[in-house]
Amino acid sequence: MNTENKTNFLDKYFGITNSKSTMRTEVLAGLTTFITIAYILILNPQILADPYMIMGDTVMAGKVANGVFIGTCIGAFIGTILCSVYAKVPFAQAPGMGLNAFFAYTVVLGMGYTYGQALVIVFLSGIFFIVITAVGLREAIIRSIPDAVKTAITPGIGLFITIIGLKNAGLVVGNPATLVSMVDFAQWRNPDADMSLIMGAVVALIGLITMGLLHVKNVKGSILIGIVVATIAGIPLGVTHLSNFSLDIGTKFSDFAEVSFMKMDFAGLFQGGNTLNTIFTVTMLVISFSLVNMFDSIGTLLGAAKQSGMIDENGEVIRMKEALMSDAISTAAGAMVGTSTVTTVVESSAGIAEGGRTGMTSFVTALLFLGAIIFAPVVGLVPAAATAPALIFVGILMLGNIKDVDFSEMSEALPAFCTIVFMPFTYSIANGVALGLITFCLMKMGNRKFAEVKPLTLIVSIVFIIRYTFMTLG
Numbered sequence: 001m002n003t004e005n006k007t008n009f010l011d012k013y014f015g016i017t018n019s020k021s022t023m024r025t026e027v028l029a030g031l032t033t034f035i036t037i038a039y040i041l042i043l044n045p046q047i048l049a050d051p052y053m054i055m056g057d058t059v060m061a062g063k064v065a066n067g068v069f070i071g072t073c074i075g076a077f078i079g080t081i082l083c084s085v086y087a088k089v090p091f092a093q094a095p096g097m098g099l100n101a102f103f104a105y106t107v108v109l110g111m112g113y114t115y116g117q118a119l120v121i122v123f124l125s126g127i128f129f130i131v132i133t134a135v136g137l138r139e140a141i142i143r144s145i146p147d148a149v150k151t152a153i154t155p156g157i158g159l160f161i162t163i164i165g166l167k168n169a170g171l172v173v174g175n176p177a178t179l180v181s182m183v184d185f186a187q188w189r190n191p192d193a194d195m196s197l198i199m200g201a202v203v204a205l206i207g208l209i210t211m212g213l214l215h216v217k218n219v220k221g222s223i224l225i226g227i228v229v230a231t232i233a234g235i236p237l238g239v240t241h242l243s244n245f246s247l248d249i250g251t252k253f254s255d256f257a258e259v260s261f262m263k264m265d266f267a268g269l270f271q272g273g274n275t276l277n278t279i280f281t282v283t284m285l286v287i288s289f290s291l292v293n294m295f296d297s298i299g300t301l302l303g304a305a306k307q308s309g310m311i312d313e314n315g316e317v318i319r320m321k322e323a324l325m326s327d328a329i330s331t332a333a334g335a336m337v338g339t340s341t342v343t344t345v346v347e348s349s350a351g352i353a354e355g356g357r358t359g360m361t362s363f364v365t366a367l368l369f370l371g372a373i374i375f376a377p378v379v380g381l382v383p384a385a386a387t388a389p390a391l392i393f394v395g396i397l398m399l400g401n402i403k404d405v406d407f408s409e410m411s412e413a414l415p416a417f418c419t420i421v422f423m424p425f426t427y428s429i430a431n432g433v434a435l436g437l438i439t440f441c442l443m444k445m446g447n448r449k450f451a452e453v454k455p456l457t458l459i460v461s462i463v464f465i466i467r468y469t470f471m472t473l474g
Contacts, residue, residue, distance in 0.1 A: 014088055014358040021357045025220065026090075029356025030364025032224045033092050035382060036350040036390045037365075039168070040076070041372055044095045045069040048340060051109035060259075064115055066252040067260030071338030073373045079330030079342045080366035083359065087322035090361035091304060091348040093330050094369075096296060098428060099289065100340040107285060116265030119335045121282060123264055125289040126332025126341075133328045139321055142298055144456035148412040149436035150302060150315075151404045152419035156432045157303040158398030160423040161346050165391030168384040169204030170197045199237040200385035206233045207389035215393075223354050223390050230386035239383050249374065260338025284470075289341060291467055295430035297327045297344045299423075304344075307398060308352045346429065349394045411447055415440035434464040 011017055016026060045068040052061035072095055079093025107118045132138055166172040175181035183201045187193035207230030214222035234240030270278055301324070304310075305317040312318055327344050334342035351361050402420070407413040419436030423429055441461045444452045 010360060010363075014084075014360045014363075016358050016360055019357040021355060021360075023360070025355040026358060026360035027364050028221045028224055029090065029351035029354040029361040031368070032221070032227070032354045032390070033090075033348055033351030033356070033361065034365045034368040035224065035227055036387050037092060037094055037345055037347040038372070038382060039384055039387060040094045040097065040345075041069065041072055041369075041376070043097070044072045044100055044339065047100045047104050048108075048115070051104050052115075054109060063255040063259045066255035067258070067338050069376070070252055070256035070373060071260045071334070073369050074337045075330065075334035075339040075342045077366050077369040078333045078337075079326060079344075080362050080369060082326035082329060083323065083344075084362040084366055085359060087319050087326045088359035089305075089310065089319055089323050090308060090352055090356040090358060091301070091323065091344050092351070092362055092365045093327065093342050094345050095334065095340045096293065096343040096345065099292060099296075099343070102289070102292075103340040111281075114265060114268060115259070116263045117269040118340075119264045119338065120266055120269045121285050121289060122341050123332055123335035124282070125286045125293065126328060126330075126335060128286060128290055129294070129328035129331055130325070133321070133324045136321070138294065138298070138324045138328075140456060141294075141460060142302070142320065143316070144454045144460065145298075145302075145433070145437070146415070146440050146452075146454075146457060147315075148406065148415045148440055149419050149433065151401070151406070152416035152436060153299050153429075153433065154303040154306050155399045155402035155405065156420040156423040157299060157346055157349070157429060158395045158401070159420060160395075160427075160429060160432070161349065161391045161398070162395030163424040163427070164346075165204075165388040165395065167388075168391070169388035170200040170385065171204060171388075173197070196238060199234075200239050200383070203230050203234045203237060203239045203383070203385040204388045204392075206230050207386055208392055211389060211393045221354060223350055223393060226393070227382065227386050227390055230389060231382050234383055234386060239385050240381065241383075242381070252373075256338065262336055263338060264335060288467065291464070292428070292430045293331065293341050293343050295433045296428070297324070299429035299433050300344045300346050300348070301327075303346075303398065304348050304352055306401065307349060308357055310357075347391065349398060350390045353394045353397050411440075411443040411449070414443055434461075434468075437461045438464060 007023060011023065016023060045065040048068045049061040049065035052064055076094040083089050083091045083093060103118050103122065107113050107121065108115060163172065170183055172180050173183050183197060185198055185201070188195065188198055207226045210229045211222050211226035214225055219225070231240050235242065269282065301317055310318045317323065330342040334340070351365065405416045415436045418439045419432045422435045423432030437457060438461045441453050441458050444450070
């Protein structure tokens with residue numbers, strides 16, 4: 001099959017022309033998504049290995065870090081290739097930030113489970129997802145979300161990824177008096193100041209302005225170009241580091257086979273002690289993982305679908321069940337290869353903002369996840385300060401959807417407001433959706449508008465209230 005025939009086949013299979021896109025746009029979008037999300041390949045192994053480092057077991061920490069790196073690449077590939085060839089949507093999947101911290105610091109470090117035992121819990125949540133997706137429950141839950149909350153999800157995610165970008169850029173820093181504040185650029189005059197933080201913020205601003213100017217001029221690939229410009233600008237400023245290109249692939253694969261691949265410890269999880277108590281604790285952990293993952297992925301799916309125009313005449317996400325099943329399978333598959341919960345990631349919005357509209361976008365991203373196993377040094381070359389402006393810029397685009405929110409009627413405005421603000425201020429899409437649903441039910445029932453509250457909406461809200469009352473995410 002020659003190159004032209006291959007291109008025609010991919011065009012027809014993914015419906016690129018029918019989606020008013022082009023092969024070039026889809027490839028650029030896939031590359032943009034990957035570069036924006038590549039930090040997860042570096043950060044996830046560090047987080048999952050950190051409990052062993054804290055406990056002083058540096059040998060195990062090193063093995064887990066190596067194994068999780070390979071597992072992260074493979075898990076992200078599996079999830080994203082399912083989005084591509086099965087669901088045919090431009091979304092990427094990878095281990096979710098937040099859920100990996102819960103895995104490491106609450107389940108392993110706090111509760112004393114081993115890495116292999118924690119993988120069992122993730123696997124069980126994946127199986128649970130597959131079952132409820134197959135029977136249509138997750139679709140039903142999405143349909144039960146009221147319009148007041150649905151319209152608020154996209155701008156809420158916009159603010160959420162904006163604060164992630166501002167944090168990664170170093171533009172917003174912690175402050176004990178005000179919780180957060182802007183980086184102090186005047187510290188450049190202090191000889192003892194950490195200049196890497198200030199220079200990182202400068203690099204991020206260079207990238208953001210570049211993206212904005214190119215977007216105004218309708219330049220294709222403006223986000224990707226901005227990332228490249230910021231990366232190059234970071235070289236003389238000491239933010240982009242060209243050293244350390246060595247990578248011992250053999251050791252990583254050896255550790256992957258030893259501690260990560262198919263190393264779920266079912267026997268260890270359920271042996272000894274009070275069996276009923278163990279089953280109850282594991283069940284609560286599975287539910288906790290599942291609730292957060294489900295509403296993170298639902299929120300991301302709804303927000304990204306609206307941004308990409310993948311909403312049908314009934315206001316539902318096109319190929320929703322396939323996208324949800326891809327997410328469910330990847331959660332279970334991710335545990336099998338040694339990584340924490342794999343889910344649809346909000347960084348997919350960066351590729352969509354570049355024009356990605358079909359599974360070809362995620363096909364490119366998936367191949368790059370697989371290639372990252374070998375080319376990890378190149379992936380690590382792009383600093384967080386260079387990818388951060390992509391998140392901020394996409395946040396601008398998504399926040400524009402706030403015009404669709406109805407602020408004229410308080411029983412609609414308050415749930416929408418809670419949905420929007422709880423996402424960035426609690427660092428969780430799931431919390432935003434949950435508080436939106438809970439306040440919607442309370443406002444409507446308090447105004448005796450019982451008919452506007454669907455039974456499933458009320459049930460989900462009650463489940464979240466129980467979860468907040470009795471379960472913790474650490």
